[in-house]
Amino acid sequence: xxxxxxxxxxxxxxxxxxxxxxxxxxxxxxxxxxxxxxxxxxxxxxxxxxxxxxxxxxxxxxxxxxxxxxxxxxxxxxxxxxxxxxxxxxxxxxxxxxxxxxxxxxxxxxxxxxxxxxxxxxxxxxxxxxxxxxxxxxxxxxxxxxxxxxxxxxxxxxxxxxxxxxxxxxxxxxxxxxxxxxxxxxxxxxxxxxxxxxxxxxxxxxxxxxxxxxxxxxxxxxxxxxxxxxxxxxxxxxxxxxxxxxxxxxxxxxxxxxxxxxxxxxxxxxxxxxxxxxxxxxxxxxxxxxxxxx
Amino acid sequence: xxxxxxxxxxxxxxxxxxxxxxxxxxxxxxxxxxxxxxxxxxxxxxxxxxxxxxxxxxxxxxxxxxxxxxxxxxxxxxxxxxxxxxxxxxxxxxxxxxxxxxxxxxxxxxxxxxxxxxxxxxxxxxxxxxxxxxxxxxxxxxxxxxxxxxxxxxxxxxxxxxxxxxxxxxxxxxxxxxxxxxxxxxxxxxxxxxxxxxxxxxxxxxxxxxxxxx
Numbered sequence: 001x002x003x004x005x006x007x008x009x010x011x012x013x014x015x016x017x018x019x020x021x022x023x024x025x026x027x028x029x030x031x032x033x034x035x036x037x038x039x040x041x042x043x044x045x046x047x048x049x050x051x052x053x054x055x056x057x058x059x060x061x062x063x064x065x066x067x068x069x070x071x072x073x074x075x076x077x078x079x080x081x082x083x084x085x086x087x088x089x090x091x092x093x094x095x096x097x098x099x100x101x102x103x104x105x106x107x108x109x110x111x112x113x114x115x116x117x118x119x120x121x122x123x124x125x126x127x128x129x130x131x132x133x134x135x136x137x138x139x140x141x142x143x144x145x146x147x148x149x150x151x152x153x154x155x156x157x158x159x160x161x162x163x164x165x166x167x168x169x170x171x172x173x174x175x176x177x178x179x180x181x182x183x184x185x186x187x188x189x190x191x192x193x194x195x196x197x198x199x200x201x202x203x204x205x206x207x208x209x210x211x212x213x214x215x216x217x218x219x220x221x222x223x224x225x226x227x228x229x230x231x232x233x234x235x236x237x238x239x240x241x242x243x244x245x246x247x248x249x250x251x252x253x254x255x256x257x258x259x260x261x262x263x264x265x266x267x268x269x270x271x272x273x274x275x276x277x278x279x280x281x282x283x284x285x286x287x288x289x290x291x292x293x294x
Numbered sequence: 295x296x297x298x299x300x301x302x303x304x305x306x307x308x309x310x311x312x313x314x315x316x317x318x319x320x321x322x323x324x325x326x327x328x329x330x331x332x333x334x335x336x337x338x339x340x341x342x343x344x345x346x347x348x349x350x351x352x353x354x355x356x357x358x359x360x361x362x363x364x365x366x367x368x369x370x371x372x373x374x375x376x377x378x379x380x381x382x383x384x385x386x387x388x389x390x391x392x393x394x395x396x397x398x399x400x401x402x403x404x405x406x407x408x409x410x411x412x413x414x415x416x417x418x419x420x421x422x423x424x425x426x427x428x429x430x431x432x433x434x435x436x437x438x439x440x441x442x443x444x445x446x447x448x449x450x451x452x453x454x455x456x457x458x459x460x461x462x463x464x465x466x467x468x469x470x471x472x473x474x475x476x477x478x479x480x481x482x483x484x485x486x487x488x489x490x491x492x493x494x495x496x497x498x499x500x501x502x503x504x505x506x507x508x
Contacts, residue, residue: 075496076440076497076498076499076500076502077500077501078463078464078498105504106504106506107437107439107504108502108504110501145500147401147402147503148364150366151465250496251328251456251493251494252457252494
């Protein structure tokens with residue numbers, strides 16, 4: 001027959017109390033950045049080819065309710081950044097950003113990604129690379145926000161064989177790359193111009209650029225966060241020869257810019273996915289703009 | 295403690311494109327703060343129950359600093375001692391430094407008067423006062439969007455700088471040493487009788503936690 005000592009009961013109680021206190025403390029702790037965002041470095045192909053470009057991606061998976069940011073985070077937040085560690089002769093391009101979602105809270109706009117996002121980057125191998133394997137490192141830094149913001153980072157690495165011929169796709173990553181490519185904006189097949197005064201930035205595109213699109217269905221997301229008031233209404237005027245987007249200028253806008261880059265978002269409300277066109281508008285003087293609409 | 299505002303607010307109709315939900319209509323007030331124009335007058339209560347009117351500070355340079363004690367970008371500047379150094383340096387030169395909390399009750403950064411004073415003490419801060427703005431009226435008047443969001447008003451009551459505290463948007467304190475501090479630059483320019491060379495930049499930080507639409 002087992003005798004129950006009072007000290008055993010006390011120890012059990014102390015243990016339970018300790019666990020209870022620990023769990024209460026844990027509930028009050030700020031969330032662990034690694035729980036909010038999972039980051040992986042993946043490759044599109046199973047090897048990289050000498051003298052050719054291959055594609056890597058930083059695949060971020062966010063905890064439900066949390067988002068990370070686009071290249072222009074909006075009125076607050078911070079864009080995800082990647083710092084590459086590459087062997088001699090290997091180069092990495094800049095991030096191919098998928099079209100973001102736009103979150104509006106009263107007067108504050110955020111551009112970013114809920115759920116998940118794959119940030120594609122081209123990696124170019126030199127024609128001569130003396131090793132059979134290539135090791136690539138990436139330190140990714142992000143800001144994850146929900147009601148509060150938690151910065152996070154991950155140091156990732158990938159090692160890939162180096163081949164002479166084109167390597168086959170890595171089937172494990174095919175779906176992620178395919179989905180990412182579908183979300184990447186297409187370069188606009190038309191020229192855009194813009195002019196700017198103290199109050200407004202006006203972008204003009206040919207009227208043939210967007211067929212059968214209502215003026216309410218067109219929006220502009222700039223790549224530079226200091227150019228426009230993100231939360232203010234954008235007016236779209238359909239004219240015979242041109243479509244004009246009238247955007248309220250931000251006081252922080254650089255008056256001297258000659259190019260304005262960003263996304264034309266078409267069909268942003270109405271159920272189906274919007275189309276995103278990457279435009280690079282070149283500056284016109286007001287006189288030039290008036291001439292063209294005459 | 296609330297801020298009472300003497301101004302007219304114009305409402306915008308804004309179409310919001312939120313992809314998960316259907317598009318909605320959001321009211322947005324036009325901030326009255328514009329660079330190179332008179333800074334909007336306000337009357338606000340601080341954490342000691344005192345009232346501060348901007349017009350009472352004519353003849354003095356005034357700095358407004360929006361804060362949120364849980365925001366990592368605010369943490370960058372307070373944890374490093376950067377914000378406190380600026381506060382001490384410039385209040386020591388006669389500048390009126392007003393820290394503002396516009397977080398709504400129940401949101402990150404909200405503090406009552408006692409908590410605000412405890413924060414000041416704990417972090418060794420040296421503002422002239424901490425203004426409590428839980429309704430967000432002062433924040434909306436100035437168009438504060440991110441913490442920290444900084445405003446510099448010259449001794450004639452003109453807004454001469456608004457935006458980021460410095461030119462490296464990050465949460466990394468090691469960036470402070472090689473960043474250009476816009477607030478220091480603006481105050482130094484005013485004191486030297488020179489034009490403020492960068493009057494407006496985009497603030498970086500966490501969104502101000504305003505009370506949601508009524």
